[in-house]
Amino acid sequence: MKIKLSMLLSALLLSAMILSACATPAAQPAAQPAAGGEQAAAPAGAVNLQLMGWASSDAENVRLQEVVDGWNAANPDIQVSLNLVPDYDTKLQTSLAGGAPPDIFYVDSFRLPDLAAAGALLPIGDKMTNVDDFYPSLREAFTVDGVFYCPPKDFSTLALEYNTDLFDAAGLEHPTADWKWDDLRAAAEKLTNKDTGVVGFSINPDFARWIAFLYQAGGEVANADFSAMTLDSPEALQAMEFYVGLVRDGFAAPASDLDSGWPGEAFGKGRAAMTMEGNWIVPYLKDQFPDLKYGITELPAGPGGKATMAFTVCYGVAANGKNTDAATKVVDYLTGPEGMKAWTDLGLAMPTRQSLREGWLAQYPNLEPMLNGADYARKWQFRPGFGDVLDTINAGMQEAFTGAKTAQAVLNEAQSVGEQVLAR
Amino acid sequence: MTPALILFAVFVFIPIFFAIYFSFTDWNGISPPAEAKFVGFENFRVLLFEDGIRRADFFKALKNTAYFSLGVVPMQTALALLLAVVVNQRRLRFKSFFRTSYYFPSITSSIAISMLFLFLYQKNGLVNQVLETITFGAWEPIAWMADPRGLFHIIFGWFGLTLETAPAWMQANVLSLSVWDWLSGPSVALMGIMLLNTWTTIGTMMVIFLAALQDVPREVYEAAEMDGANARQIFFKITLPLVRPTLFFVVTLGLIGTFQVFDQVYVMSSGGPAKTTLTVAYLVYRNGFTNSQMGLAAAIALLLFIIIFTLTLVQRRITEGKKE
Structure with a gap:
């Protein structure tokens, strides 16, 4: 029983320590400058903000640090420190739940709801x-x-990438922005070669790609106010049958069938003559497959017209943050004409401001099809809990690709799961 | 002693207590935990009694995990015992070399091994190449980690039994999954992870068996040899009964480990293809951290604990029963 008493005392002591440790940063937010030389130079009374994001390529990490450094130099009273972390979603969620979120953080549009x-x-x-x-x-x-x-903060859109050598070898005209679904299918068929193991098109069983076809067919995921799912529409079926049909007929294949981790790799290796990816494929191909000759054009139009997807990330400000006014000012700079130009001049992701369009295009004319997508792109954002629908469609499409499930069955399931999610 | 107890309390008891508490709330895992609303048994009702995606996912994960466990535990136990007996031989040369190399996978980073196996399992990867060579080209290469076909479904297919020809009772729904789905067997992708998991855990199990084997008195073996027992008799009549407590321990460890498998799924498949590698532990993570349903995730974790606890009790009963 002696153990018990000492245990109790120690537990009390420990909890007191924990409590005081928690209280310290709140009591004196700006007293201790963070590690690192730049902050140390900040004058007394300056507000220190933390900007958290996920780490991406070295080029992007360095550029973002430069933009932030530029702000810090011009604004001694508001100092921003950049914190790029791996396993971002988990980290963000725990810091939000813990009540001490970073002042500014990346928010993916899918995660926003x-x-x-x-x-x-x-x-x-x-x-x-x-x-x-x-x-x-x-x-x-x-x-x-x-x-x-x-x-x-920036955005990417899906476009059609095509291997010019494979098109020329097959004697086919290069794809244009005027292409329709039929053109895509016909070209994919002609480019598919069983002997060389090349397929016309590489697509994964992925909602984030198929959804572009859904919108091109004139379909919708749900009605305008998300009170009912509309994946049981004839347009959705048409889009699913077209997408799955390309694979079942052998003109398209998922990356795993082409010894690749993702369609971009299959395209780079020359195992697929076309693929549909966003801006991220450009630095990847330049880095991994510098000799590849390829072109980029807009996605083909379906029976319902043109559509693509915009994948975008914003700078969110924590609702229970301590310096929200300062944080808002920093975000305004980062997404303002000056900050955004400095960031997007790197050429990896595109500026979200229309006023920067011409200046950016002058530097990266070959990416115009992707930037044009902004005019008719759809958002990658639904309702809270939509992850369940995403998982269900992806799982269904994986089975549909092997022939174990019909397009109709995939959609029925997704429709039913979507209704459950909306009813929650 | 005391500091250890405190650490134990802070890092084990308190989290367990909170996990149990959150399983009765609708906490989303984002807003401060104090704002979570108490919802009673709602999470458990949704998981066990309400027909829908959440129950379907839970039982699908349970099914996958059960197949995983049924495959891995016997395989790793048998192979580990076999290896232990082999490297325990007195006359074996390079004994340390073999012991070290068999133990090596167990101490290597599981994430690194998983990444490596992703390459081995590719369509033109080493696994397919080896299978092609030993079957003289009869083996059709498959993309292991992208193949959702269940093992039993493939076998059923040889006898002409497919989803279309399956009798009506196979299409009936039991706990939000069709009987056909329940009888899928582990998918090709899941079997890939099972092989990997067996390979990485054998070493640890082998070391445990080795310790037990070295405790068996030499005289017993000598007496058996004097009496004219052959190697098989010695193994089944002497070695096996004498290491039975260790066997129980190894099977228990295996059972707990396999029911909690997470890292390899996280790295290699994220639960896909077609949710066939969705395990219970991965479902907990997915609900808690990507679907903002931490309360539901806590409830699944609690159910997983109850399942593992019950299985261990049952298994102890069986092993103890054999003693008489």
């Missing part, structure tokens, strides 16, 4: 300089129930 529903985000979108300058489709991507939460 969950964070907004949890009240984790301060709506700052409308406080930005010249809000109307952002592409409407991208503002829409960060709007939930009429509230524009956070300004998009």
